[in-house]
Amino acid sequence: MGSLSCGRGTWCIVLASITGLAIALYDYVTPETGIDQSGGVLLVIVAMGLMLCAALSVALLGSGLVAGILFFLILLDIVGTAIAGYFLESPMLMGAMVIAAIGWFRCLVVSAQRNWQ
Amino acid sequence: MKNRFYPHAFLLAALLLPAAPRAEGQDWSDFNGNVMGQKYSTASQITPANVKNLGVAWSLHTGDVSYGGAGKMPKTQWQSTPLFVNNTVYVSTPFFRIFAIEPDTGKVKWIYAAHTMSNEPNAKFRGRNRGIAYWAVANPVAGQHCQKMLYIGTVEGQLHAIDADSGQLCQGFGNHGILNVNQWNTVNPKFPFELNQPPVVYKDMLVLGWAGIDSLWQASPPGSVFGLDARTGTKRWEFQTIPENMRQKIGTANVWAAMSVDVANGMVYLPVSSPENNFYGGDRLQDMPYATSVTALHADTGQVAWARQLVHHDLWDLDTNSAPTLVDIPKGGKTIPALVQATKQGFLFVLNRLTGEPIYPIVEKPVPKSNVPGEIASATQPWVPTPAPTVGDRFPGIFKLADWAGGGQCSRDYASYRDEGRFTPPSMGGTVVMPPTAGGVEWGGGAVDPATQTYVVNSSNLVRIYQLMARNEFNALEKKIGPAAGSPNFGSPYASRTFNFFNKWGMPCWNPPYGTLSSYDLKTGKLLWRHPFGQVQQWGFYMPESWGSVTIGGPVITKSGLIFIGASMDSRVRAVDLKTGNVLWKHMVAAPAVATPAIYTYRGRQYILFAAGGNNLVSPRVGDQLVAFTLPN
Numbered sequence: 001m002g003s004l005s006c007g008r009g010t011w012c013i014v015l016a017s018i019t020g021l022a023i024a025l026y027d028y029v030t031p032e033t034g035i036d037q038s039g040g041v042l043l044v045i046v047a048m049g050l051m052l053c054a055a056l057s058v059a060l061l062g063s064g065l066v067a068g069i070l071f072f073l074i075l076l077d078i079v080g081t082a083i084a085g086y087f088l089e090s091p092m093l094m095g096a097m098v099i100a101a102i103g104w105f106r107c108l109v110v111s112a113q114r115n116w117q
Numbered sequence: 118m119k120n121r122f123y124p125h126a127f128l129l130a131a132l133l134l135p136a137a138p139r140a141e142g143q144d145w146s147d148f149n150g151n152v153m154g155q156k157y158s159t160a161s162q163i164t165p166a167n168v169k170n171l172g173v174a175w176s177l178h179t180g181d182v183s184y185g186g187a188g189k190m191p192k193t194q195w196q197s198t199p200l201f202v203n204n205t206v207y208v209s210t211p212f213f214r215i216f217a218i219e220p221d222t223g224k225v226k227w228i229y230a231a232h233t234m235s236n237e238p239n240a241k242f243r244g245r246n247r248g249i250a251y252w253a254v255a256n257p258v259a260g261q262h263c264q265k266m267l268y269i270g271t272v273e274g275q276l277h278a279i280d281a282d283s284g285q286l287c288q289g290f291g292n293h294g295i296l297n298v299n300q301w302n303t304v305n306p307k308f309p310f311e312l313n314q315p316p317v318v319y320k321d322m323l324v325l326g327w328a329g330i331d332s333l334w335q336a337s338p339p340g341s342v343f344g345l346d347a348r349t350g351t352k353r354w355e356f357q358t359i360p361e362n363m364r365q366k367i368g369t370a371n372v373w374a375a376m377s378v379d380v381a382n383g384m385v386y387l388p389v390s391s392p393e394n395n396f397y398g399g400d401r402l403q404d405m406p407y408a409t410s411v412t413a414l415h416a417d418t419g420q421v422a423w424a425r426q427l428v429h430h431d432l433w434d435l436d437t438n439s440a441p442t443l444v445d446i447p448k449g450g451k452t453i454p455a456l457v458q459a460t461k462q463g464f465l466f467v468l469n470r471l472t473g474e475p476i477y478p479i480v481e482k483p484v485p486k487s488n489v490p491g492e493i494a495s496a497t498q499p500w501v502p503t504p505a506p507t508v509g510d511r512f513p514g515i516f517k518l519a520d521w522a523g524g525g526q527c528s529r530d531y532a533s534y535r536d537e538g539r540f541t542p543p544s545m546g547g548t549v550v551m552p553p554t555a556g557g558v559e560w561g562g563g564a565v566d567p568a569t570q571t572y573v574v575n576s577s578n579l580v581r582i583y584q585l586m587a588r589n590e591f592n593a594l595e596k597k598i599g600p601a602a603g604s605p606n607f608g609s610p611y612a613s614r615t616f617n618f619f620n621k622w623g624m625p626c627w628n629p630p631y632g633t634l635s636s637y638d639l640k641t642g643k644l645l646w647r648h649p650f651g652q653v654q655q656w657g658f659y660m661p662e663s664w665g666s667v668t669i670g671g672p673v674i675t676k677s678g679l680i681f682i683g684a685s686m687d688s689r690v691r692a693v694d695l696k697t698g699n700v701l702w703k704h705m706v707a708a709p710a711v712a713t714p715a716i717y718t719y720r721g722r723q724y725i726l727f728a729a730g731g732n733n734l735v736s737p738r739v740g741d742q743l744v745a746f747t748l749p750n
Contacts (some may be wrong), residue, residue: 037657038658
């Protein structure tokens with residue numbers, strides 16, 4: 001397994017997951033959103049928490065099998081949360097996942113370039 | 118020449134000049150806007166072009182909400198359409214309080230609390246209220262008490278009369294302001310008359326029905342309607358819906374929904390519900406012509422003018438459940454005084470309101486027989502091909518996504534049930550019923566533009582399973598699983614169980630849409646458009662708009678060509694183009710706005726008022742928000 005030390009890409013995911021978590025927490029407690037207290041938002045809160053932990057772990061671990069698996073799981077998390085955001089009609093959550101996806105792909109590209117060299 | 122002040126001249130001028138004119142139809146003085154059940158406003162400031170700019174003018178939380186879970190207090194169902202009259206917004210709450218509110222600011226003027234045991238969390242409290250009625254003398258004298266009165270009923274059959282200016286009880290009404298309507302509950306008084314729906318006003322009279330408890334006792338109170346003096350509460354007449362020789366053993370067929378009035382012709386129109394037992398009629402094989410009917414009474418005397426039964430020998434709990442909409446229809450060079458009776462069946466009965474004769478044909482069609490011992494289902498049922506029913510005649514097919522998600526459960530269950538289309542009687546093995554008691558058009562009813570005779574109505578496509586159980590089988594099941602076993606129907610050989618046709622994940626087993634909004638031209642009976650309406654929301658996730666939503670509460674129409682409606686599961690209120698059915702504006706509110714909205718104009722501004730209180734039938738979300746929308750200055 002090559003190195004996943006992709007710098008800004010990982011921090012981009014960390015930032016997106018913190019943003020997503022904040023949005024989901026706001027949605028969960030704000031009646032005007034129409035999705036407060038819902039199982040769907042609770043699911044997103046958990047997903048954002050896991051993404052944050054995974055992204056930090058990848059940033060710290062840098063490389064290895066565990067980092068690789070976590071990196072793959074982050075992608076699933078991004079896709080799943082984006083879909084949840086679509087059905088929760090939360091464009092801000094979807095926006096946060098776009099940022100996370102950019103970070104993930106940047107990480108992938110940078111890692112690939114480093115490993116190639 | 119000196120300028121002199123002539124106070125008496127000003128006084129004279131004030132007396133001679135008419136009061137500041139208010140355009141007719143811009144109050145909302147009745148549950149349905151007017152006593153004709155039209156839900157129509159002549160207000161035209163908000164138009165299809167500017168409705169996108171609509172914003173919140175004011176919002177008020179009454180505090181009268183129960184989220185359930187604590188003690189015996191159930192979740193509230195706030196279904197109260199506010200009134201705007203006497204330059205005041207009046208709204209009643211599920212805790213039986215009336216709020217008098219300034220129409221432009223939302224500031225509370227006064228609150229009246231009907232101090233009843235309903236305010237306590239006991240088993241009788243059902244946490245629902247559908248509004249208040251307003252009556253005023255022909256020429257109110259300023260400063261005189263109880264010239265303008267509000268009426269609110271309670272769950273124990275007490276009708277309170279309150280002075281609309283001060284919020285004080287009107288001492289001349291009933292016993293110091295409270296009329297004990299339950300004193301007339303003398304046959305099988307298993308429960309008090311629940312005065313959920315406000316009375317309808319006819320001249321100086323109130324016409325009052327009541328609600329009860331379904332499927333618990335076969336011998337429950339038989340349906341009755343009262344004509345009361347609006348000033349004193351004195352009973353002027355009483356109408357019974359069940360033949361005298363059956364009243365001791367069969368109950369209800371009550372009028373629990375709003376009624377409408379044709380003042381000019383002195384008629385009041387009653388949507389009469391189904392008799393007990395709701396799902397087994399072997400003990401009531403005798404003809405009951407007023408059960409599940411629309412019945413016209415002479416409002417002054419309570420004598421029957423005509424009646425039309427809409428379901429014969431009702432075995433599906435298909436109560437006639439909304440006020441008929443009265444409208445004059447130009448047809449064949451004549452103007453026909455008509456009424457439109459929307460129903461749970463999804464049929465729209467368009468009748469001459471003076472004679473009860475159909476304007477569009479009603480066909481008696483053969484329907485399936487019952488296979489339950491003791492039951493003899495009616496051989497035919499009334500069918501209305503035009504206007505096109507809001508609900509189809511057949512089960513709409515298994516929803517593949519739900520079937521797949523449930524591992525084929527939907528298909529397997531469907532194969533085990535009886536389904537021969539509309540009016541398939543309940544059975545011991547389970548019958549697929551569409552539309553069931555909560556389907557089709559609910560108590561919100563439809564709205565009409567009387568100028569163009571365009572009729573708009575929302576409807577739900579719901580499928581439920583009706584199953585009868587022998588008494589001993591039910592008793593054994595009830596011991597095992599408690600109230601989930603079903604409804605006991607004490608006094609009947611059969612208990613009953615009804616449930617939505619869902620898979621194990623709670624997904625509907627039938628194809629969408631689950632709710633629609635339709636528009637008809639009453640002059641021709643033609644369907645102008647029909648669209649899925651609202652969105653289903655599950656665990657917060659919104660399903661596609663093409664699925665629509667189950668709805669409760671009705672639409673209102675404005676002269677400017679807009680429909681305003683809450684009603685859907687998704688806690689959004691919407692403005693819809695009357696011509697096309699396209700949604701032009703939507704806004705999130707605290708809970709599904711299952712109360713029909715009210716429209717009024719005050720100080721030159723038009724307001725749309727929604728009570729967002731929710732109803733467990735459409736969504737678990739409940740609330741206590743009253744919110745008014747208007748255009749920006």
